[in-house]
Amino acid sequence: MSDQQAATAKPAALIDDVRSIIAKSLNISVDQLTPETHLDELGAESLDVIEIVFALEEKFDITIPLKADEATRLATADKNSGQDLPFSTVGDVAEIVEKLVAAKTSKAAQ
């Protein structure tokens, strides 16, 4: 499945949950958040990002490997490629959550 297909197949509920968690944490309207919106443009500082990550972890029962002072990327979050993943835009966040939820589901299925 290509990235584009994955994006198309992304359940609407997931991105909506991600948007609402970010919006609530930053005290802004969900309407302001598109996948391209950068978190730092919204005034998110490192503590905001930590709180967003915590809320996402609680909501989706996942662990997001983020360091407080490297809050714009995730160190080797993609275990397949071993690459750092960007954690800058709302779309980045949704994609990472989706990957981690999928990994959890496939692990549970094994």
Added chain:
Amino acid sequence: MNRVVVTGIGVVSPIGSTREEFWSGLVEARSGIGPIKNIPTERLAARIAAQVLDFNPAQHFDPKRENLLDRFSQFAVVAARAAVQDAQLTLTEEMALLAATIVGNGAGGQNTVDDSYYKFYGQNAPRVHPLTIPRWMINAAASQVSMDLGLKGPTYVISSACASGTHAIGQAFQLVRTGQSPVALAGGTEACLTVGTFKCWEALRVLSPDTCRPFSKTRSGLVLGEGAAMVVLETREHAMARGAPIYAEISGFGMTADAGDIIAVDPDGAARAMRAALIDAKVNPDDIDYVNAHGTGTALNDKAETLALRKAFGASAERLAVSSSKGVLGHSLGAAGALEFAATALALRHQTIPPTANFEEADPDCDLDYVPNAARNAPLQNAMSSSFAFGGLNAVLVLGRA
């Protein structure tokens, strides 16, 4: 104004609890960081710490007394006794009435409170130990030191997170300098390596999974530690009159607040504290030969601290030797500043710069001389010890060769 000197040093540390072991561990970059031994780790993400593993309270306290002291107070009392013995100090009743006890601490009696809450919430116990409060209260460390040694002057705990130990020694320095107290016991203590504390630090996402590598490009976060250091401060006149050994003179103290971010170090606030300490000590940036840095090993701190050193020292930063002791000692929060002050005083005494341990690779963001991995003999006239706390609270001491 009195000149103030350091005449006794006592430590309880992950690398040993005699002054000799402590100094040789620092010089040899023998890291006290290792797997957590004293608490269950199944539910912890980071399973390393700089623990004091050889501390046996029964060696130092009778059972009745031991029962009254949380581990953080035990550390403070044991370090304070060692400092007094090291200084060969016998106090007259007249001096004891004015002697100060200023102790830095971040977290209070965490072992006590963790046990009590676990029993109450976790095990549904109907009650907690009756001495929970006197053990837990954050001022207990200063109270217990004053009780143990009979010190009856100004006595309190300073709590400024990771700067507590430095603030405490700075405040004691001012008490002796102004003549309010002829002698002071000052330092810091911390013993908060409980499961509860680890979970809280884990949530903040600043803990390293492997080890502490200050200023190295490969640094991966801080490692929690525990321990205590207490020092005897007295007027130079008094120390000379009684022929006491002198480790170093304290010449300046600077403190500032960032009034900015709650966790990120502000290079400007840190630099202002360094400048204030230099001005107080009446020395120029060029006169400082060695800085014992805060150097926590987080990406952000070490970069911001490097910028702060450049701001405060200007062109003199190029000739400055800077090292962090946290690769060896971990980060013992309220004790860190005091242990590092002790390291700085010993550096002046031995004319040796303790290295930055676990240094692997230079970082373009950290472009000073960090004395990587190997100690260096060098003529040291003046040195600085700095601490920058969460909450933007900065404290810096300047010391001179005795």
